[in-house]
Amino acid sequence: MAQDTARIEAVMLAAPVIPVLIVDDPKSAVPMAQALVRGGLPAIEITLRTPRALEAIRAVADHVEGAIPGAGTVLDAGQYEAAVKAGSRFIVSPGATPKLLDAAADHDVPLLPGAATASEVMALIERGYLRLKFFPAEQAGGAAYLKSLSSPLSQVKFCPTGGISLEKAPTYLSLPNVLCVGGSWIADAKAIASEDWSGIEARAREAASLAR
Numbered sequence: 664m665a666q667d668t669a670r671i672e673a674v675m676l677a678a679p680v681i682p683v684l685i686v687d688d689p690k691s692a693v694p695m696a697q698a699l700v701r702g703g704l705p706a707i708e709i710t711l712r713t714p715r716a717l718e719a720i721r722a723v724a725d726h727v728e729g730a731i732p733g734a735g736t737v738l739d740a741g742q743y744e745a746a747v748k749a750g751s752r753f754i755v756s757p758g759a760t761p762k763l764l765d766a767a768a769d770h771d772v773p774l775l776p777g778a779a780t781a782s783e784v785m786a787l788i789e790r791g792y793l794r795l796k797f798f799p800a801e802q803a804g805g806a807a808y809l810k811s812l813s814s815p816l817s818q819v820k821f822c823p824t825g826g827i828s829l830e831k832a833p834t835y836l837s838l839p840n841v842l843c844v845g846g847s848w849i850a851d852a853k854a855i856a857s858e859d860w861s862g863i864e865a866r867a868r869e870a871a872s873l874a875r
């Protein structure tokens with residue numbers, strides 16, 4: 664089944680930046696997500712890289728009004744299923760495999776799969792995917808590289824993620840094939856562990872005001 668473009672695009676257009684989060688303690692998830700929503704970043708990606716990430720997604724889904732919780736680092740069908748059950752409204756993967764795309768076809772919750780080369784993008788177009796994550800953005804060639812994909816593959820729009828900072832985001836956001844960017848700079852592990860909710864809110868606000 665093809666990607667539900669309208670559904671994933673609504674997530675990508677909710678704000679110019681999707682914060683990518685590594686949450687150790689699910690108790691942090693609610694105040695962290697509230698700070699992000701207050702700052703203007705409703706779509707938030709909690710990566711399945713910690714043992715309790717699914718609990719964190721569940722907490723945000725149940726308790727944070729206005730948040731659009733998503734799961735990141737989803738690598739296989741089992742994780743897809745678990746992330747959907749936890750209340751994820753979108754699913755992000757660093758890449759794409761036939762099995763992961765088959766899993767996505769079994770669920771209404773849309774997938775934003777990763778791609779970094781023209782051939783990877785073309786393989787995803789063949790499966791009906793036109794909204795992709797460009798990962799790892801900086802390391803794979805940065806904004807100049809992504810811009811060069813915009814002419815031959817103009818139907819595809821991206822959320823570049825990987826190595827992006829507040830300073831680097833505007834160049835990506837000015838590209839015709841970019842809808843939003845992802846990044847961990849708004850709420851890194853240190854900010855979450857130290858419960859720096861006001862700092863997270865301030866960085867969210869800065870990110871939310873970026874033009875695209």
Ligand SMILES: O=C(O)C(=O)C[C@H](O)[C@H](O)COP(=O)(O)O
Nearest residue numbers: 735736756757824825826846847
């Ligand atoms: O695994 C996934 O699904 C991901 O989303 C990976 C993230 O894109 C990067 O971890 C971004 O991290 P930074 O480079 O620190 O901004």
